[in-house]
Amino acid sequence: MKVLVFGGTGLLGTDIIEACKDEYKMVKSGSAECDITDAAKVYDFVKTHRPDVVINSAAITDVDKCESDHDTAFKINAMGPKNIAIACRDFNARLMHISTDYVFDGKKGDSYSEFDKPNPINVYGQSKLLGEELVQTSGAKYMIIRTAWIFGSHRKHFVDYVAESITNGTEIVAVKDMVSSPTFSVDLADTIKALIPLNQYGVFHACNKGYCSRVQMVEEIMKIMRKTTRVQVMNQSQWKRPAARPVFSALKNYHLHLMDIDTMAGWRDALKRYIKYKYNV
Numbered sequence: 001m002k003v004l005v006f007g008g009t010g011l012l013g014t015d016i017i018e019a020c021k022d023e024y025k026m027v028k029s030g031s032a033e034c035d036i037t038d039a040a041k042v043y044d045f046v047k048t049h050r051p052d053v054v055i056n057s058a059a060i061t062d063v064d065k066c067e068s069d070h071d072t073a074f075k076i077n078a079m080g081p082k083n084i085a086i087a088c089r090d091f092n093a094r095l096m097h098i099s100t101d102y103v104f105d106g107k108k109g110d111s112y113s114e115f116d117k118p119n120p121i122n123v124y125g126q127s128k129l130l131g132e133e134l135v136q137t138s139g140a141k142y143m144i145i146r147t148a149w150i151f152g153s154h155r156k157h158f159v160d161y162v163a164e165s166i167t168n169g170t171e172i173v174a175v176k177d178m179v180s181s182p183t184f185s186v187d188l189a190d191t192i193k194a195l196i197p198l199n200q201y202g203v204f205h206a207c208n209k210g211y212c213s214r215v216q217m218v219e220e221i222m223k224i225m226r227k228t229t230r231v232q233v234m235n236q237s238q239w240k241r242p243a244a245r246p247v248f249s250a251l252k253n254y255h256l257h258l259m260d261i262d263t264m265a266g267w268r269d270a271l272k273r274y275i276k277y278k279y280n281v
């Protein structure tokens with residue numbers, strides 16, 4: 001089976017390729033190989049490679065940049081998936097499209113399942129939701145895989161900021177009214193690999209189990225590293241950013257659970273494995 005990964009140079013895409021390369025013939029594409037906003041290029045790329053499965057992990061993930069540059073957000077996060085879905089439909093490839101907890105407004109006060117109604121509160125979330133809808137209505141065979149707060153080795157993120165601040169003894173700024181489900185890219189890549197051969201469709205949430213605030217995440221990293229540094233705790237109202245974040249956007253893997261195939265570990269276990277591997281503690 002041949003699997004083409006758009007976003008194959010990113011944080012998650014790199015681990016998807018790593019997880020799948022012994023089992024499947026993998027084709028990696030970053031923006032240099034194929035710009036997903038260029039419909040004709042995407043069509044030709046899929047036509048040339050003729051994959052059985054296409055994974056779209058390409059996105060603009062800078063939430064604040066999306067807020068100030070709507071067109072770029074909607075081009076990459078909505079038109080991009082549409083272009084890919086059209087090609088998948090026409091060349092009979094199954095599409096696995098990666099999406100986000102930020103499609104929800106965070107007002108439910110409990111973890112979101114696939115049956116909850118999205119209502120994004122920032123441009124990133126709106127562009128990702130439109131991407132989902134364009135995939136769903138394209139006529140392609142699709143799975144949408146929503147995840148949250150990814151950490152892993154192939155790009156810097158909040159966990160690295162915290163671990164490096166602890167190592168260097170510098171202050172950490174952490175927001176307490178931001179809660180979600182931290183997810184290790186390696187664990188998510190393993191779940192995606194397991195989903196590839198299944199002839200499934202629909203929306204799936206795939207996160208490490210449980211949830212925490214950014215502050216609780218910092219506390220857990222300090223526990224794992226057995227070292228502390230000063231933490232400035234803030235509310236979102238004090239942490240001035242262009243884009244609002246949902247207050248509670250944790251996801252539960254309900255679809256995977258109903259199918260008895262939810263193998264994702266808890267977030268504390270996943271965080272420990274990552275910190276031990278990356279920071280040698």
Ligand SMILES: NC(=O)c1ccc[n+]([C@@H]2O[C@H](COP(=O)([O-])OP(=O)(O)OC[C@H]3O[C@@H](n4cnc5c(N)ncnc54)[C@H](OP(=O)(O)O)[C@@H]3O)[C@@H](O)[C@H]2O)c1
Pocket residue numbers: 006007008009010011012013029030031032034035036037056057058059060061076098099100101128147148149150151155
């Ligand atoms: N990171 C998170 O915390 C998080 C949370 C929830 C959901 N997600 C979702 O998970 C997926 C993967 O995120 P990630 O964190 O792995 O992203 P990432 O590290 O920021 O990587 C983004 C990828 O998209 C590619 N890309 C960007 N613009 C492109 C374009 N115009 N044409 C083709 N490729 C383009 C990049 O290619 P180049 O590097 O070659 O330019 C890169 O491979 C995304 O769908 C994201 O929305 C992420």
